[in-house]
Amino acid sequence: MTSPNRTALVEELMGRFPQVPPEAVIKEDLLRGGMAFDDSALSGGDDGDVKPKSYFIFSFDHRTLPELGAAALNRPPEEIVLTGGSYGLRRTVVSVRVNPDSPYVVRAGEDGALGLYLDGTRIADVGLPPMPDYYRHTLANGKSVMEVAPTIQWGYLVYLTVFRVCQYFGAKEECQYCDINHNWRQHKAAGRPYTGVKPVEEVLEALEIIDRHDTAGASKAYTLTGGSITSQVGGRDEADFYGHYAKAIEERFPGRWIGKVVAQALPRDDVQRFHDYGISIYHPNFEVWDRRLFELYCPGKERYVGRDEWHRRILDSTEVFGARNVIPNFVAGVEMAEPFGFTSVDEAINSTAEGLRFFMSNGVVPRFTTWCPEPTTPLGKANPQGAPLEYHIRLLETYRATLEEYGLTSPPGYGPAGPGRAVFSVSSFMDSLSADEPVAAGAE
Incomplete structure (x- = not known):
């Protein structure tokens, strides 16, 4: 991604896809x-102001x-927020x-203000997230x-x-694009x-600190997640393991946050347990739509569950949570990963659109994470x-068009759209959907 013509490509795509x-x-x-x-743009570590x-x-x-x-x-900071600049950007959280090696560089200008530079030219102002007050407090055992x-x-999630x-x-x-195990090791x-299994008591104590010091009420939801469980952890299967955290959280903080869980596509009885424990939104991620790519990229999930059964369980879970509250994720971009992926943007978009139509025709609104090719993963090493950026831009266009085709709106639990x-x-799908009212360029 070191081409000196990156600006030209970005502006060409902006012109081709003005919507x-x-x-x-x-x-x-x-x-x-x-x-x-x-x-000059790094956070200063755990004790700084960022x-x-x-x-x-x-x-x-x-x-x-x-x-x-x-x-x-x-x-570096957790996120940055972009505003203004040569493209008149409205507030954008990234x-x-x-x-x-990226042509995009965050650095301070001559005036000391941070900016985002593309190919050496400043294209946006950059804001950094302030250190939240609750991060300045520790648990009784000293953990942050x-x-x-x-x-x-x-701060929303x-x-x-x-x-x-x-x-x-x-x-x-x-999964061939996933570095969860390597990330723990590094x-x-x-x-x-970097605690492997977080005790429920520590989670509750941390949430108490957040609840006490988040006086503005910025945090609106929590996500319970982690690696897939094919046997047991601490004597619990996947539904009970993640579910017992939800039960404890909802008993201690009833209604404080929207409760979400990311887990495998589980049988209906297990999904019912999530619901009974107090979870509001279920994310049984389907990862990639194409059958061949799912088998190649998600060999464990194919072996233990299988693609067709995975999709059937997603639809079955709507009978427990309601279609609107079942929101499976896919990893946008792996469709084009060499050596097995599609070789043209048209083919990749057509495949992904088929998956979107399948789910949205059943009232289920997927969401997606933009693929980051982490270097320790097989697909990241090879790609x-x-x-291509064009794939991601056309996906945003296709996603919105399919949503409108089926008369659906943005999924709950993700904050405002537009x-x-x-x-x-971690993707722009919410930025690309319509908002109720326009926002002025450069607005904070």
């Missing part, structure tokens, strides 16, 4: 290819920690994915709130990765606190440049 907000074009390019940081990157589940970086140098020792219950999406590894392990079972090797309003930071 896609320019904010989304820039955001997708940052998410797919990463951003570099000048030392909220640092928490590595809440995956690395979401284009280099390993040892290869990041200063960006690993003096952490998850930070570090790539030292950020380690136990980090918040993302500009408490992200509870309570199981930091995945039982789909090794080349024959791990943090342990670096001597960073360090990720998918450019200038969205806080969902």
Whole structure:
């Protein structure tokens, strides 16, 4: 992603797809290819004034920690917010994915103000997330709130990765784009606190601190997630393991947050347990639509469940949660990963659109994460440049058109929709949907 003509490509795509907000074009390019940081833009670490990157589940970086140098020792921010600049950007929240070779660089200008530079030209003002007050408090055992219950999406979502590894392990079972197991290993090797299984008591204590000090009520939802469980953890199967956290949270903080769980597509009785424990939204992620690619990219899920059964269980779960509250994710971009993926954007979009129509025709609104080609994964190693930006822009166009075709709206639990309003930071699908009222360019 080091081409000096990146600006020309970005502007050409903005011109070809004027219905896609320019904010989304820039955001997708940052998410797919990463951003570099000048030392002046790093967070200052855990004790500074800027909220640092928490590595809440995956690395979401284009280099390993040892290869990041200063960006690993003096952490980059969790997210950045873009406004103004040459494209008149409305407020746009972007998850930070570090790539030292990116043509996008965050640095201070001559006036000391941070900006986003593309090919050496400043294209936007950059805001950094302030260190939340609750991050300045520790649990009784000395652990930080950020380690136990980090918040993302500009504070909207408490992200509870309570199981930091995945039982789909090794080349024959791990999803080929996923670095959850490596991310755990690299943090342990670096001597960073990175708890494998978070005790329920610690989660509740961290949430109490957040609830007490989040006086503005910025946090609106929590997500319970982690690696897949094919046997048991602590004597519990997957539904009971993640469910017993939900039960404890809902009993201690009834109605305080929207409760969400990311888990495998489980049988209906297990899904019912999630609902009974107090979960409001269920994310049984389908990962990639194409049958052949699912079998190749998700060998463990194909072996233990199978693609057709996975999809059947997703639809069955709507009878428990209601279609609107079943929101499966897919990893946007892996459709074009070499050597097995589609070789043209048209083919990739047609395949993904088929999946969107399948789910949306049943009232289910998927969402997606923009693929970050992490270097320790098989697909990341083979495709360090990720998918073409055109694929991501056309996906936004296709997603919105399909949503409108079936008379559906943005899914719940993701904050407001629309450019200038969205806080969902790991893809631009919420930035690309319509908002009730327009937002002025450069608005904070």
